[in-house]
Amino acid sequence: MTAERSRLNLRDLxxxxxxxxxxxxxxxxxxxxGTILGVGALVTTLGLAKTAGNQIVSRFNELEATEVVVSAxxxxxxxxxxxxxxxxxxxxxxxxxxNGVTAAGTVSAVDVGDDLARSVPxxxxxxxxxxxxxxxxxxxxxxxxxRASLFTGRYxxxxxxDRADPVAVLGPAAAQRLNVTRVDNLPVIFVGDxxxxxxxxxxxxxxxxxxxxxxxxxxxxARDRFELGGVESVEIDVAVGAxxxxxxxxxxxxxxxxxxxxxxAVPPSPRRVRSDVxxxxxxxxxxxxxxxxxxxxxxxxxxxxxxxLERTGEIGLRRALGATRRHIxxxxxxxxxxxxxxxxxxxxxxxxxxxxxxxxTREWSPVLDSWLPFAAPVLGAVIGLVAGTYPAWKASxxxxxxxxxxxx
Amino acid sequence: xxxxxxxxxxxxxxxxxxxxxxxxxVPTAPAGGLSFEGEAxxxxxxxxxxxxxxxxxxxxxxxxxDLVIERGEYVAIVGPSGSGKSTLLHLLGLxxxxxxxxxxxxxxxxxxxxxPERAGVRAARIGFVFQAFHLLAHRSIVENVMLADLYxxxxxxxxxxxxxxxxxxxxxxxxxxxxPATLSGGERQRVAVARALVxxxxxxxxxxxxxxxxxxxxxxxxxxxxxxxxxxLTLAVITHDRSVAARAGRVVGLRDGEVIEDRLVGSxxx
Ligand SMILES: Nc1ncnc2c1ncn2[C@@H]1O[C@H](COP(=O)(O)OP(=O)(O)O)[C@@H](O)[C@H]1O
Ligand SMILES: [Mg+2]
Numbered sequence: 001m002t003a004e005r006s007r008l009n010l011r012d013l014x015x016x017x018x019x020x021x022x023x024x025x026x027x028x029x030x031x032x033x034g035t036i037l038g039v040g041a042l043v044t045t046l047g048l049a050k051t052a053g054n055q056i057v058s059r060f061n062e063l064e065a066t067e068v069v070v071s072a073x074x075x076x077x078x079x080x081x082x083x084x085x086x087x088x089x090x091x092x093x094x095x096x097x098x099n100g101v102t103a104a105g106t107v108s109a110v111d112v113g114d115d116l117a118r119s120v121p122x123x124x125x126x127x128x129x130x131x132x133x134x135x136x137x138x139x140x141x142x143x144x145x146x147r148a149s150l151f152t153g154r155y156x157x158x159x160x161x162d163r164a165d166p167v168a169v170l171g172p173a174a175a176q177r178l179n180v181t182r183v184d185n186l187p188v189i190f191v192g193d194x195x196x197x198x199x200x201x202x203x204x205x206x207x208x209x210x211x212x213x214x215x216x217x218x219x220x221x222a223r224d225r226f227e228l229g230g231v232e233s234v235e236i237d238v239a240v241g242a243x244x245x246x247x248x249x250x251x252x253x254x255x256x257x258x259x260x261x262x263x264x265a266v267p268p269s270p271r272r273v274r275s276d277v278x279x280x281x282x283x284x285x286x287x288x289x290x291x292x293x294x295x296x297x298x299x300x301x302x303x304x305x306x307x308x309l310e311r312t313g314e315i316g317l318r319r320a321l322g323a324t325r326r327h328i329x330x331x332x333x334x335x336x337x338x339x340x341x342x343x344x345x346x347x348x349x350x351x352x353x354x355x356x357x358x359x360x361t362r363e364w365s366p367v368l369d370s371w372l373p374f375a376a377p378v379l380g381a382v383i384g385l386v387a388g389t390y391p392a393w394k395a396s397x398x399x400x401x402x403x404x405x406x407x408x
Numbered sequence: 409x410x411x412x413x414x415x416x417x418x419x420x421x422x423x424x425x426x427x428x429x430x431x432x433x434v435p436t437a438p439a440g441g442l443s444f445e446g447e448a449x450x451x452x453x454x455x456x457x458x459x460x461x462x463x464x465x466x467x468x469x470x471x472x473x474d475l476v477i478e479r480g481e482y483v484a485i486v487g488p489s490g491s492g493k494s495t496l497l498h499l500l501g502l503x504x505x506x507x508x509x510x511x512x513x514x515x516x517x518x519x520x521x522x523x524p525e526r527a528g529v530r531a532a533r534i535g536f537v538f539q540a541f542h543l544l545a546h547r548s549i550v551e552n553v554m555l556a557d558l559y560x561x562x563x564x565x566x567x568x569x570x571x572x573x574x575x576x577x578x579x580x581x582x583x584x585x586x587x588p589a590t591l592s593g594g595e596r597q598r599v600a601v602a603r604a605l606v607x608x609x610x611x612x613x614x615x616x617x618x619x620x621x622x623x624x625x626x627x628x629x630x631x632x633x634x635x636x637x638x639x640x641l642t643l644a645v646i647t648h649d650r651s652v653a654a655r656a657g658r659v660v661g662l663r664d665g666e667v668i669e670d671r672l673v674g675s676x677x678x
Contacts, residue, residue: 003516006527006559016558023546317542320503321603322531322559324524400503401494404538 008327017334021342028339031303034296035343035383036350039376041292043351044358045285047368051359054367066102067207068243069265070250071233086261087231087254089219092139094253095234100242105142107208108232110135110222115192117215119178131177135191136214137222143169145235146207151175153183153200156218160199164220168196173213175201191215194225208235243267293383296343300387304336308395315395316403329396333388340384344377351376449515451611451642452477452500457509459495469495471665472508477611482637483644484653486669487662493646494615496662500644501613502530514610531560535604537614541596543588550575550584553603560607574602578632594625601632605641612636614645618652630655 021028029036072086087106088094095104116130142148143155156167168189170180175198180187186197196217205211222228234254238246247266251259308315315328323331352368359366454475461467470492477483485493498504499511502518511518514533518526535556543552553571557563575581578598588596597617604612614633618626630652637643637657645656653659654674661669 003518003521003525004528004532004561005522005524006531007524007561008559009564012558012564019547019551313540313542314544317538317544318555318559319527320501320530320534320536320542321556322527324527324559326524327527327559401498404503404540404542 006322006324006327008323008330013330013334016331017338020331020335021338027303028342031300032296032339032343032346034292034299035340035380036296036347038289038291038293038296038383039344039347039380040350040354041347042286042289042379043348043372043376044354045289046372047351047355047366048358049285050369051355051364051367054365064267065243066238066240067267068236068238068247068250069233070236070254071263071265072230073261073263085230086258087234089231091231091234091254092141095236095250096141098246098249098253100239100246101236102239103141103144103237104234105145106137106139106219106231106234107142107146107211108137108219108222108228108230110137110217110226110228112191112226115194117174117178117189117191119180119187119189133174133177133191134210134214135222135226136211136216137219137228138216139219142216142235145237146205146211147237148205148211149203151201151203153198155200161218161220164224165218166194166196166221166225167199167218169200169202169216170198171202171212171214171216172204174215189215196221293379297383297387300336300339300343300384301391304332304339304388304391305394308332308391308398311395312398312403315398316400316405319400320404325396328398329392332392332395333385336388336391337381337384340387341377341381343384344380347380348373348376448479450476450478450512451481451514452644453510453512454499454506455510455512457499457506457511459492459499459504460507469665470499470506473667475660475667475670477642477644479610479642480637480640481642481658482633482656483658483660484656485644485646485660485662486648486650486653488648491662492665493662495665497613497615497644497646500611501534501536502526527559528561531556531563532607533610535607535609535612537597537600537604537612537617539616539619541588541593541600541620543596543599545588548585548587549580549591549599552588552599553606556603556606563607570606571602574606575599577605578602592625593621594628597621597625597629598632601629601636605636610642612641612643614643616646616648618647618649626652 070087089106091106092104095101112135117133117135118130120129140155140157140161148155151172153169155169156165159165160167170178170189175181178189180189180198180201183198183200186199188195188197190196196215202212219228219231234250236246236250243266247264250264251262255262318328318331352373355368356366358364452475454473456472456474457470458468458472459470461469473496475496485496487493495504499506500513502513505519513529516529518529521529543549544555547555550568550571553574554567557567557570572581572584575584578601580595580598580602583591583595588599591599597620601617604614612633617633618629621629626649633643633645634655643656645652647653657674658672659669660667
């Protein structure tokens with residue numbers, strides 16, 4: 001007569017596991033809680049980093065990624081040492097010829113000395129009517145280059161520039177201080193003794209917020225009336241993806257003889273921004289997620305170990321019914337792996353919910369790596385495997401005789 | 409009640425070809441180990457089997473013992489506490505291995521088996537009934553009985569039906585889906601007996617099965633054992649109750665790890 005070998009069918013093993021985990025559902029969930037939170041934190045972290053990174057990239061694409069600024073290189077120390085003559089007055093038309101430039105305009109601060117601005121010809125001694133308001137000289141293309149929008153009126157144009165017309169566009173803050181609210185009657189403002197007709201009032205600009213509080217006049221008028229010596233900088237709005245190219249071409253276009261006297265500011269490349277952001281966010285929160293996973297693993301290991309002790313009688317019984325040591329180890333290991341995987345699934349769900357919820361409040365579009373929802377349960381299972389190894393070994397090395405004695 | 413005899417019990421014509429070969433597989437077995445054509449191999453053959461627990465100090469819980477239990481025998485193992493009854497039963501049930509001598513179960517030399525084989529023999533040929541019942545609290549009684557088929561080759565066939573049949577045979581057909589907590593002690597022990605029977609074992613081992621029961625309920629369990637014996641099942645039951653022992657056909661008395669008494673009584677004397 002031959003001895004039959006003990007065996008354990010895989011389906012039986014899995015159904016034993018299911019019964020064990022569902023027999024006390026509250027205990028199962030509590031055991032898995034640490035891992036649920038750990039996986040949830042990881043998924044949330046990775047998801048939010050991805051989402052935020054994506055968000056930043058798209059914002060950069062819209063604005064910062066399309067802005068190039070060329071300014072005259074400082075040639076010495078102190079305030080008045082800039083070489084103001086490097087950028088030519090026709091900078092705008094030179095740049096507009098370049099492929100990839102959508103708009104360009106010069107902008108320079110005008111030194112008006114102690115001159116104050118006012119909107120009435122005579123100084124009223126009763127109240128304050130004179131203000132110190134910055135005056136900026138611009139070429140007409142500046143408004144497009146800073147993506148300005150009008151509150152009312154119009155921008156000055158190349159005609160005004162060519163004729164050196166004394167016209168002005170006011171930033172909204174400047175208009176308010178000067179008490180100018182409409183331009184259909186071409187109100188006149190004074191800067192010192194010089195009169196300017198206001199042709200428009202800005203609503204907003206996407207770049208150069210300093211323009212919002214300034215009086216903006218054409219370059220030629222500034223040269224004639226305030227002896228503006230040269231162009232300070234050029235704002236260039238470029239097509240998406242053209243920033244780097246324009247940044248390289250602009251100095252030669254503006255100053256073929258001494259391009260190195262110009263300083264060019266181009267936006268950081270989008271990919272770089274994305275990895276920086278993800279790197280920062282990830283490093284911190286991944287560490288937190290890792291710690292909670294460790295705590296989760298210890299939680300599973302701890303409760304599984306306790307349950308091995310509680311179930312000593314069951315272990316002895318199973319051995320008596322024909323289970324081998326391996327079967328016992330397999331049973332406890334399968335339980336903790338299933339528990340870990342379950343925690344992974346629950347944690348992933350929580351994490352995805354959190355990413356979606358946060359995105360909703362910020363009006364972001366949630367972005368998640370597609371592998372993440374699949375990898376997280378696997379991670380949970382691995383944690384279960386690691387956490388269950390010692391308890392399973394402990395269970396399998398329980399002697400059936402000792403296990404059957406005493407315990408009811 | 410269904411018959412608990414299986415083909416490897418009383419030989420049928422189908423078995424005859426195997427008979428002599430099986431016998432030759434146990435050449436060292438004493439008295440009855442060498443069988444003639446058609447004669448049954450004893451269920452249990454212990455030859456100078458002993459068990460010493462390594463110390464310190466070492467305890468010789470069972471001194472080298474010869475014991476043969478024929479198929480269909482009902483053996484009561486008696487003796488004072490600490491005399492080695494449980495040690496003997498664990499050896500018989502392959503839960504423990506003798507540190508000396510040999511043990512053949514159904515003609516199989518158990519000492520040389522690998523662990524999966526020992527466990528498999530345990531699953532297929534041994535049924536246990538414990539003093540403490542050892543039912544799983546979170547499972548219905550039919551599930552508890554089905555557990556006995558988990559580790560047994562072929563145990564998946566008609567698992568539930570066979571569990572139900574076993575529960576019917578111990579008179580619990582009306583409590584199939586109850587949990588153990590709702591059962592009386594006697595009912596719990598009957599579930600444990602059903603679990604031990606479901607694999608149609610060669611040998612049913614019980615360690616003080618009535619120890620946790622009152623006298624009347626204990627008597628019911630013993631009556632159940634009488635029934636099983638009547639159907640041809642081989643039983644070895646530990647008890648320290650002499651009146652319980654009287655129901656068996658044979659009493660083996662132990663003291664200090666030694667068999668001091670081995671005699672036929674009652675039905676066994678016929
Ligand atoms: N695992 C063990 N380690 C050491 N000694 C043991 C062990 N199991 C039983 N013994 C000893 O063996 C002897 C017989 O025990 P046991 O077979 O349980 O007796 P019984 O069941 O007759 O009361 C006792 O002296 C007991 O202390
Ligand atoms: Mg005992």
